[in-house]
Amino acid sequence: MRSTDKTTEAARVMSICNACRYCEGHCAVFQAMELRLEFNADTVDYLANLCHNCGACYHNCQYAPPHEFALNVPAAMAELRQENYGVYAWPGFMGKLFVNNGLWVSLLSIIVITLFAITTAQLTGNDFFSAHANAFYGVIPHNVLAGLFGAVGLFVLLALTLSCIKFWRAMQLPNPLRLNYRQVGQGIKNALTLKYLDGGNGQGCSYPDETPSMARRWFHQFTFWGFMLCFAATSTGTILHYGFDLPAPYGFVSLPKLFGILGGLGLIIGPLGLLALKIKADPTPKGKTNKGMDVSFLVLLMLSAATGLGLMLLRDTSLVGITLCIHLGVVLTLFLSMPYGKFVHGFYRLIALVVFAVETQDHKAIVGTPKTDTQTKIKAA
Template sequence: MQAELLQEARRQAEICNACRYCEGYCSVFPALHEERFFTDANLTQLANLCHNCRGCYYACQYTAPHEFDLNLPKALAEVRQDSWESFAWPGGIATLFQKNGVMIALATIVGFALLFLAFRALGSAGGDGFYAVLSHSAMVAIFLPAFLFPLVSLGVSLTRYWRATGGSKITWTQIVDAFGSAAKMRNLAGGHGDGCNFEDEDRFSQARRLAHQAVMYGFLLCFASTSAGTVMHYVFDLQAPYGLFSLPKLLGIPGGILMVLGTVWLAGLKLKADKNLGAVSAWGGEMGFVLLLFLVALSGLLLYALGSTAAMPAMLAIHLGSVLSFFLLTPYSKMAHGFYRLAALVRDAQRKGV
């Protein structure tokens, strides 16, 4: 990790530790105030515990033009981003994505979509519906490795993070506490439950919390939809395509709608927010990830709407290209932050003695 980023975060954390005005703002400050000095491990944990809500910045009396020039959200965001890039496996790709996220996301989607269209040009797969374009066995052969790769990559990355931050043996109670906090987006609710100041310094808002929840629960519904379809296919021998009132559709359509609305909302909030209170170099990567999730959800909904039309093969290629790009880029995109944040919340539960 870059020593200058850690040193600047250490300087600011020491000033915050002396002031303690923001003690009740989020989980970062109770953890910060327990320390007398800050190691690299402490700072890495604090950085990944931070949700960048920015309430502390707007409340701080030591921001510029004060000589202390505090900007703790930015300092922690830069350490956090650097930690993801340092722990990522294989290395190097994460840095590239953060700098050119939008272009990489679009390029991979277009590239994979053209590849799937090329498969289509070779001839029909002979199945029904989507499987007339690409057979079920071909989809499994392509997407199973693509699904397993990010799991392995993230497993290696999180193991590196856990060792670097001094994590110990995990209990079920700590896992439940961390997942409960993540499910409620507790740290985006602000210290008093009024929300945070991410998009507007003059007022508290729950907007970022609600947008994150829309994306998260939409994604979980879509994942549940895919899982239900897998069980129906392999266990009950019920072949796709499925009807409107089938479990995959009842889960997937609301999930896709939530993801579309949530990603559009998040993009709008990010465009309104001050870039200088986060990791500026990662802004493109963050927007690239939001765009990737948006295209996965939107193409899935359009695919269902156009499933019986001549536009279906092209839309299927775009959707499959989006999904494949999402899987392969997950360890290097902002998607990884959810896993790191869960690990940080588990680590914080250990600090609290849960």
């Protein structure tokens, strides 16, 4: 089993916390910790993905620096999370992309936008800066867009699925069909409501400073639901196009437009709020993690929405070509970086919360325990 500086530090802090237990009311991490006496790599990976980095346990800890134990649970968990995103990445060598993530994502976005602009300007010639009768499909044909984004989308889906299977197996979960759906439902509910950003007493978490606040929870909800609505807009647009032979552009009272506008607004308000909180936040509980990864993800989400809404407004003007290239470049970069950037946190956190629901309802640890015959067989299959 893997043993690194990060897994060793996470195991050290958990062993001290397990003797102290002062923070057991704060969040799922401490309740999951209390079900075990030892902390191997799989166990600390699980606990790291349960930690919501609210900072409460750091601000309350009597062993935090300058104490000689120098305990900083959220920092240990955040640094380990960053390491294990790379460990579970598929294909494995691409896990290196979690290092200097903000830098390569920014460079990629510049390259992709430039390529879109150069290719489109070459193909449309003097028409690049003019309005088109059939809006953006006059700039780039629908089939080219569908082919390019379809191929990238399939790769992203494959990479994310295989990464999640690796994590699922490390978490020793059985075949999904053998799960108890009441327990799965509880895990999904805790993920969707971001239960563990409520500070443990419903007053909110210690982010961006020590005063309890629900701000991060609310802005994350705008971001999450904004993203889901934008996804719904694209899906309904695809169904209308291929299923009902109704190509874009759609009127204001149509599902793709309504989902797109509401989702776009959510994806601007949420990431802007999260960025503002991040600027004010105390960096100590976050540890030495890749801030660039969070920031580049937030900026990509926000720009995807802002340029999408801009495209809707500029559709019939001479700026449609350049706006379309910027929008497509940002969205393609977001897609390409999904399996190798902050986006993966949603899946690993969801799986960790499902494990936690199973463990707490069955009152026994699963992750990090010796494998049962059934689990070994499932793993081998």
